[in-house]
Amino acid sequence: MGRPGNQMWTWTWCVILCGMCVGPTVAEPHYMVTIPAVLEAGAETKFCTSLMEPNETLTMTVTLRSEEKNTTLHEKTSREEFRECIQFQVPLVENEEVTKFEVEVQGNKFYSKEVRKVLIKSYPPMYFIQTDKPLYLPGQTVHFRVFSMDTKFRPTNQLVSG
Structure with a gap:
């Protein structure tokens, strides 16, 4: 993987997909969250979220979980479709640390929770x-x-x- 300064071309994306229809007649919501698989410690970066075809009011919560701290990066409640990108500050780490990126979508009838690992890496000057x-x-x-x-x-x- 290239240095973060060249990240635009070498990002590996971690994509979380869910809610892809249980049966042929039941339409469930779809959502997608994208985030780079490797984050630069202390830098500002962003992830993008999409919610498609909600059939009820849903709450999407995006959390970054580490051994020391859990940080809610975004929480949105909506009955309408949305697509948005959220800027956030990546926590500082000494060398590198594997953290968990958790997406939870919840309503009265629908519930989904996906967890993916992301690497937070510190780059020397x-x-x-x-x-x-x-x-x-x-x-x-x-x-x-x-x-x-x-x-x-x-x-x-x-x-x-x-």
Whole structure:
């Protein structure tokens, strides 16, 4: 898997699908939630939810569960179809941690709960070394600078912690 800065092209999606009709005459709701299978620790990312063909008022709850903490990322009650993407802050971890991404859809007649694993991974900063010119003659002084950047190519010494 590529570095998170290149995530746009290398994401592996974790998709949760459910409610695909029990019988030929009974139409049940369908829902889908997508989230990257690998999340960058401390970064903002998003997941997308869809609810199709609800036949009653349903509540969709999306939770990220770890050993230390359970975080409800989204909860929506609706009788109408919806599609939306939700931005959230990924928890900080030391190296990497496997957490559970849980989607629960509940109504009076319908209930479904799906759990998938997602990896939260911490990426170290990248270091760049730049010289003032491409070639030096013997005896010339080499001038260089070293700087580090995060996975979004922001200088790490200019990041605002929050």
